[in-house]
Amino acid sequence: MPSVPGVIRLIDPADDRDMRAVFDVGIAAKTFDLPWFSPINFSSWLIQMRTPDPEDAQELYAYFDADGTCLGTNLLFIPLEDNTDKVYSLVDVAPEHRRKGVGSALVEHGLARARALGRTKVFAETLVPGAFDEQHGFVRFARSSGFSQGWDDIARHLALPVPQERLSRLAQSAAVRYVGDYRIETFAGRVPEVHLPGLAELMRLLAVDSPSGDIDFDAEAVSPDRLRRMYDREEEQGRIHLSALAVHDESGAVVAQSDLTMEPPIDFAVQLGTYVHREHRGHRLGMAVKVANLQQLQRDHPGPAFVRTMNAETNVHMVSVNVDLGFEIVETSTEWVMDPTTR
The missing domain is CATH 3.40.630.30 (Gcn5-related N-acetyltransferase (GNAT))
Structure with missing residues (x-):
């Protein structure tokens, strides 16, 4: 009580x-x-x-x-x-x-x-500075409430502006792997209608492929109409949304995406997600879309202090991309889970 x-x-x-x-x-x-x-x-x-x-x-x-x-x-x-x-x-x-x-x-x-x-599953999140700390008050509260530790994500910040030399070098090294088969396109605000079905399919699969310990997730119910509603809502809020897509030249399919959002007067940008379709990995497309979006951000919206992103530490490919870009660890986010029917 x-x-x-x-x-x-x-x-x-x-x-x-x-x-x-x-x-x-x-x-x-x-x-x-x-x-x-x-x-x-x-x-x-x-x-x-x-x-x-x-x-x-x-x-x-x-x-x-x-x-x-x-x-x-x-x-x-x-x-x-x-x-x-x-x-x-x-x-x-x-x-x-x-x-x-x-x-x-x-x-x-x-x-x-x-x-x-x-x-049968309730999820809750804790954020603690630096590495996971068993003695942190939030962690103790989660455990005392009956939650079990599901998985950890690492929050990283990238100080802005990123040196143009670094972005150019990473963009060029990625291009060696994909030019001739894919092209990178960037957009501010709404992604064109022609790309919405492919983008929705990528975002549907993100939850399935994201590391989540022993817990399985269904593909999310993301549709072109849901994306349109998101853009409507963001425009009403005055939110800035930047997207970078990798498009397969032969099929025209959207095979990779990266999104950044900002909302003035907030002085940093949030990395909503970066995802490469499982059939198109190995071409440095994750790096390519992240770099392209950062270049768009710094060109058109100078001023944010940093970009915030979050990844599971077991997602070694995306972690390596973030490390190469210069992201640094600031927090650990732990996802906790409980079966409420056992209480």
Whole structure:
């Protein structure tokens, strides 16, 4: 039982007052814990929360004390068309209200909701500075809550600007392996319609091929229409989205992609993902699309302090690309998993 009496309730995304309270708790928690964190603005977050994809439901819960003050939140992501055995949970507790049972109450409420949905896997994430630390408070909380360690991803930052000589050298060394069979194309904002089916197929397979310990994932329900909705949402938010694609010359198929996003006034870019189709690996296409997108970023949007990316340490090929580019380790992200039906 929490030491602070209160109630957990489902938040209506249309309620500006509750959404503001939830937003403020999330910003306070992340600012306290993550030295690199830079928040998006409230209006952009509202757009994101109020226009979810129909393929993934979102349920936002918050713990309120007797005075109506929001102490903590739990955002559940619930896949509806793929991986329907899973729920993803993101818990935040205001720093001044930690160690009072609020986080535990939110976790238990989320597990109960997952059981009601018939899900058998609940995922939660922790971020700790540097290497995995068994004694970190987040890790201890995850274990005490009953979660088991699934797999680790390593967060790396690349200081900007990257020297042009380095980018040119890496681009040229990659080109030796692919020129004549593939071409690299870059885009700001929407990717042209002709490429959307191929890009959607790549993004469908990303979850399947990403290292995830002993846990299997279905291909995600990504379609051209879902990508169009994403672009609509980003344009409304004022978000900058840069894409680099590798296109197979003979077939015209999109076989590799890399995406960067930024949202002013945030002073860094986020690497959303880089993926090479399993049938077209071995041609340095991962390096080629990453370099092309960085060149586009530095040419058209100078100013960000760094690029943030995250990869499993076992993904040796992408890790080597990141190391060659100059990315440096800053954090370890651990994915935790629990079967809620065992509680």
